[in-house]
Amino acid sequence: MIWEVFRQKKAGDYHTHCGNVHAPDREMALLFAEVQHARRMPTNSLWVVPKDEIGEVDTEDVAFGGTTDKSYRWAMTYNFEAAAEEVAASEDEQAEAERQRKAVVDGDD
Amino acid sequence: MDLETVKERAGPREFSPKDDMPEEYRKAATRMIQFHANSEIMGAYLERPFIRQAPSLERKLAFSAKVQDELGHGQLLYRAAESLGIKTRQEMLDELANGQGKFLNCFHYPMESWVETPMIAFFVDGAAMRRQATLKSTSWEPYAHAMDKVCFEEGFHVKHGEAVLHELMTGSKKEQEMAQAAFEKWWPRIIQFFGPTDKQSTHHGFASEVGLKKMSNDELRRAFLNTYIPKAEKYGLVIPDTPTIEKNDDGTYNVAEDELDWDEFFQIAKNEYEPGLGQIDSRKKAQEAVAWVRESMDNHEQRLYGGTSPQAAD
Amino acid sequence: MAAAQQLPGPQDLTDEQREAVEMLLYRLADDEFVIAERYTEWQVRAPTIESDLSVANIAQDELGHARLWYDLLEDFGYEEPDLIWEREAGDWRHSTLCELPFGEGDWADFVVRSYLYDEAEFVRVKALEGSSYPRLADRVEKVLAEERYHREHARSWLERLCEDDDSRARVQDAVDRLLPYALTLFSPTDEEIEARIDELGLRTENLLSMREAWLDEVVPTLESAGLHVEEAELPEQYDVHHVDFDLPDETGRDQSHTDYWFDLFDEFTKSYRELGRHSAMKIMKDPDDE
Structure with missing residues (x-):
């Protein structure tokens, strides 16, 4: 399934959408997102949300x-x-x- | 996280729901944000009759929009308070209905005439905005985020309030006199908005140490007076004799605080002031009258999402 | 209906044309103003904070529409005090659906009333898209665009409240009470002037055909939500041309109003009177200069 990824640059900032990953569950989505979307970009925190849950x-x-x-x-x-x-x-x-x-x-x- | 670490790290937007905050912090922050949220709701409740009574169609639109914004601020703030994990929004709204929820002194007084509206919309909102601007750097991140949006919107309120005041003070002699009388009634309450000097305030020390509160009551009041006394005078309002206000050489003002009625202030702070109680009770009635709708929506949500509602509390 | 000839601007209308244009505008403006006035009663009293924000927005939209229609009446030399603040309460033309008060906590009334009103609003504003009076036709698009939210909002609430037996009973009660008043949305002001409005092509559907279109929309929707509608037992297609509905004694359109209206009028003109005002402050740009 597809998970949307939201990244927060530093503490106190807003989490903003930065992309998505394919992953079978939330834990795996976080693992994949950590590398795909935060291995270079300054990151304080990531959120993952199932795409289907987004209206x-x-x-x-x-x-x-x-x-x-x-x-x-x-x-x-x-x-x-x-x-x-x-x-x-x-x-x-x-x-x-x-x-x-x-x-x-x-x-x- | 232990309290010492919290105090060391207590910078702007430092803590968020993912941090393991000590209970003292979570309770103090809940108390502060809940008070703020309650004040938005009760302020809006006080002002709502003037949507109906606005004397022009466009003023009516502006007043409706202003009251709408205040409710919106309540929404943001209750969420910021909920994120501390102490109370749900419904619990806080129930506390407000039952007279346990505390809110700003000014919103305990009745408001009967259109000429009183700028006393809230210009002066009280101006005072609130002064404080809110400093809270953009509070240590609880969700609170700071709420302040970003509140401050973004609030400029409209203060300017709208100023426009109403300007219209009254450039209107007929009767309107000017009515506005002056309203100003005299509200002025001491507005000065008390920031509460007593800090030595008399019980919660200031801790809230300041953990970065929740950024400026003292005294500093905020001084900043407010420095800006709003000249404004009032510019529109032709005469500053009442009580409390005595002295102008310093540097253009700042000193207030003879002991001339203010602090007994009434503390009576209000305990929700024991009669007009305020009337406001609380009538809002409670309104809240209870639509409880059936919330129940119906809860049932709907339950059918749709069962026990794993994505809207469940934090 | 054959396309009518375009009418000239406000200054060049004949007296008869002008009378028809004015009557049509009063119907529109008074409805929007008065129903918005009632909607604002829900501000700080709605079931949840989020629903409070939405009802406030809808009220503001409707007031904004009233502002556009009253502004077209100002073309004829009237000013806001003539149209609102100093006008005789007994001269107003809004449907009595708009003026009824809300019972304490009666959110079902709000939902049903806005549903019935917004569906009617949609039908009648649609019939103005091809109006022969360009000043009016030009403003339709903006108004219509805001009606989408209103209809979706009302329908969404209606469907959800009707899922529960308890809340559906409240909705049913509101339907029984409000439907006769909603029909007055299509009542004539003055038969002769209404006929002239149609002949001049100021609107492209007459009151009866609009009422039919409205019933065709609302009756099946209410029924599919599990509600009972008296009129739905009528012959197929709800052939309203041959059926006498029981209208309330006061339709509003003919300037007959319930006592609630006179109380409401007193309330919303209170400050204006107390301040001894003779004019109404404008804070926005003229709609023609937007």
């Missing part, structure tokens, strides 16, 4: 974040200088997320 929904099926204007959800809509540095940091992250989201919607990313 998926993608942009073919849905429009993530909706199709009508949802700008009321975004900090950038409120036209004020951020009150504090942490508010500014949040707004920057949102602006970047919205830029990338639009790029996905428009198909140029």
Whole structure:
């Protein structure tokens, strides 16, 4: 069976998908993943998950974040200088997320 | 892992569910994150009537989105707390319903008028965000991960709150006066948001030693006041006389803390304050009224996955 | 139905055309606004945190749709206070399905109501894709795209709640109570104006044919979930043209409403009145500038 592999670079980071392996069970999947996906890449931890257990929904099926204007959800809509540095940091992250989201919607990313 | 090792290693995002953490750590972290999660839920519960009462369609949309986000933060935080293996989410929600779950002082007070909404949405959320920004480097990794997403979203809340305040303070004289009265009512509570000075706080020492907590109450309050007092004044709000606040030469502020009502604060902290109890009880009723749905979904899950549910607790 | 001639922009409509366009928009906008207002009652009260987030999202979608339809009414010189905040409660045109309150913990009501509503919404918005009024037709795609989630969400809950005898009984109760009100979604406002809406091609299906399409969809679905539907015992194809349904006394469409509506209206206009407002704050871009 196929196992999806998620790697965490260093403690505190997120586990992100990095590939998969064929293996007959979870223990073997971990053994194979350790060599196939972590023998060179910096790795603090690996997860393996049976592929069949993964559900998926993608942009073919849905429009993530909706199709009508949802700008009321975004900090950038409120036209004020951020009150504090942490508010500014949040707004920057949102602006970047919205830029990338639009790029996905428009198909140029 | 023994406690000494925990204290030595207690850096940002250092510990995760795969580490064998001592019980003291797991309990302290559960208490802290559960409190945080409960506060998200009770804050949202306090604000929910103002989705209905928002005075424009787009404000209504924003308010609904804001309350939705707070619930989402509760979801992230209860998961981070569950991952410590002490309590399940349902246990924590039951504790909240039964009056055992603790939450922020500000969410024990009733909120009756639209003019009060920016007191929460701008000042309390601004204060919360100050603290949350520091918790991105807490030692419990799932908590830090929750903070990444919470802080990402929270900027909208504070700016939305500021927009509501701005609208009121540039509105009619009546609106300005109503907003000022609301500010005077909420100001002492907002200052108490960060709790008493650290020597009076029982849990601070340990949480700080094991890296759960990154800044002291005093430091956080100072940072908050330095930013938000000038903001309040900019919008024409007059800072109330009590508690006395002195401006230092370097532009920072000192608060005469002993002028605040700490008896009420500790009464609230024990869930013994009357309006807060009303909030807790009415939320409990709402939670119990849909228990049948959760049962029905549990049965469904049981039929589908039997005893080996992939959703089983950590 | 023969393709109708394209209508001009809002400023160039005849009085009769304009009256028909306005009526159609009030039907749409008022339904979306009022049902969303009710949906938000579930915020911080839904069965689980995850389901809470979803119901909030659906409410926001519907409010967003109301915003688009009210904005088209603003083409005729109205402003938001005329359309919502200072309008007479007795002038509203939404179906009474939208205004009924939820009983405490009655999640079955939410599931059934949103199921019945969203299937009807799908049918009627589909019938606007080919509308002769371009301002309206242009906004259909975005609205329709958000209805997919609503229908799937409602159907998923419906099917799962109907697996258990206990919860199915609650769903059955909601169906019995709500179905007559749901039928008012297809009730006429004013017979003559509704006929004009069809003649002008503002929508490509009339109320009766939409009701038939809706019944053809919802009755078999409810029955396959193990629910009993009175009307399903009617002759094949649920030939609604020849059957008198028992509609509630208040359909909403003709401006007759239940007392619940007047209470709700008082609640949601409370701040606006207390603050002595005369205008409604906009925070988003005009829909035409998106």
